[in-house]
Amino acid sequence: MQQTKDVVIRFSGDSGDGMQLTGTLFSDTSALGGNSIATFPDFPAEIRAPQGTLAGVSGFQVHIGSEKVLTSGDYCDLLVTMNPVALRANRKWLKKGATVIVDADSFTEAAVKRAGFETLDPFAELGISDYNIIRAPVSSMTKDALAETGLDMKAANKCKNMFALGICFCLYDMPLDHTESYLRRKFAKKAAVAEANILALQAGYNYASNTHIFTTTYQVPPAKLPKGTYRTISGNVATAWGLMAASEKSGRPLFCGSYPITPATAILEELAKRKDLGVKTLQVEDEIAGICTAIGASFAGNMGVTTTSGPGLSLKSEALGLAVMTELPLVVVDVQRGGPSTGLPTKTEQADLYQALWGRNGECPLVVMAACTPSGCFDAAFRAAKIAMEHMTPVILLSDGYIANGSEAWKIPSMSQYPEIHPPVVTEVPDGGFMP
Structure with a gap:
């Protein structure tokens, strides 16, 4: 040996x-x-x-x-x-x-x-x-x-x-x-x-x-990892859990409206399991409905989330502009796959970067972030939701098929290590109504 x-x-x-x-x-x-x-x-x-x-x-x-x-x-x-x-x-x-x-x-x-x-x-x-x-x-x-x-x-x-x-x-x-x-x-x-x-x-x-x-x-001897409780976790599961953690820290219920698409579907599936944590999920008829239901949920005070991949991001671009105009918090998780148009569902390519950065009409700035490891998706999703809610802006979180389906050992964190999230919730209309 x-x-x-x-x-x-x-x-x-x-x-x-x-x-x-x-x-x-x-x-x-x-x-x-x-x-x-x-x-x-x-x-x-x-x-x-x-x-x-x-x-x-x-x-x-x-x-x-x-x-x-x-x-x-x-x-x-x-x-x-x-x-x-x-x-x-x-x-x-x-x-x-x-x-x-x-x-x-x-x-x-x-x-x-x-x-x-x-x-x-x-x-x-x-x-x-x-x-x-x-x-x-x-x-x-x-x-x-x-x-x-x-x-x-x-x-x-x-x-x-x-x-x-x-x-x-x-x-x-x-x-x-x-x-x-x-x-x-x-x-x-x-x-x-x-x-x-x-x-x-x-x-x-x-x-x-x-x-x-x-x-x-x-x-293969054991690795010298920091002490703690570990589990294996995939990128998609870590993303779902990071979103749920942000919902808990913000006090806002999580709503995910999505159309199933490889390789992002597992996020919707993982969120759908957690009604016990107040998560609401809606499997809709197409990608446009997915983002529009999430925007509507955000308008009503929820933490709005939608998940997609390449061709879905194309279809969501108009509604992304609406979310920017209305200054509503929204997290769009784009788990990238290969190729143009309908593409190669199970093949990895970081093919949507330019579309995520620039693929909208007019003056339409928003935050674009990326995860880099399967377990890192937890922190990335949490941070994306925090930025979206506290700054009232859509955030695109980029992942890819490799990160989403791959897994690694993850040290389960204490939620006390994560900051509170303070969304600017308004309960009364100010005199003269709202200005942009």
Whole structure:
């Protein structure tokens, strides 16, 4: 066993292979072990593209370290691929001499040809024959491990991601207990499914341990983080929580009127869960209605919020001018994505900066801010709401798909550390009415 200060792991397979869940569970276990982490879910824009095709490859990358981790990394030390096309799609992200774990059962002649390889030896064709290739019969061994559970073949095959995760836990000397307890909670009403996934997880760990498929295993020591209570948090969740914290500090109820759009939708979903905190959410028919309902709520004394991405910001520009004219507080969260017009929903690009700064008519100044990390979205959202309410102005808060969907360890703050927010609420009309 060797100690290493950081590693980058990339899980990749078809949409539906469970790579997002696999990566999340690996990340959570790393975080609970005290590592600093940064993650990046990488999934296709297409709606469930055909299996075994490049368009359908879904991935999840996590960077764990014993020092502060700032990005999810460019190139990976370990690539876990569930089929030939995932290997082909991710070849460019391999470090020299990286370890590659493949599901040997999926490398059939038909699958290799469908992935676009010209020969039946994809490893030689990609120039990685001298890498550390682990050809594990993941699918067949998963079915063997679950033979006595009574699950049908299709259900048993869905557990293969847990078998692969067990192999990774063995490679990096990580415990299984967090994942096991998570699976029991997730499938609390389907105990047989929970136990099948746990069996597959344990089988993968035992396979790697007993067959000594790795000449070296690794430990990533805990990071020296400031004392406190930590949790993993994504940028979108942190944004939602920062807005709720600002609502609490200002005494103004939070209203979010939004039209669902990738990659911003999770903010609306997170806010919709918190009626217990007085949050009001409205899923509207389009982007224009989203901002207009938020402006109306602000006029009525609420903390008005709307969330969007590239094409939605285009549609909101006229109403943004209205909010500037009427001097109403408003927070517009723009979680940027790639491309013009309807764009590339799941791909990251900071494509809206010029539009956020200048994309309005006439004299239309407002505040534009940006978050820089997933956990930093909490502070950025809080500050955006404070500026909006205290200065009676719209504020655009920029995020992007990378920050929104990525996650990292976040030290839960004490709200006593955050300032009060004092919106200029008027309860009586002054003599002569209001002047601009």
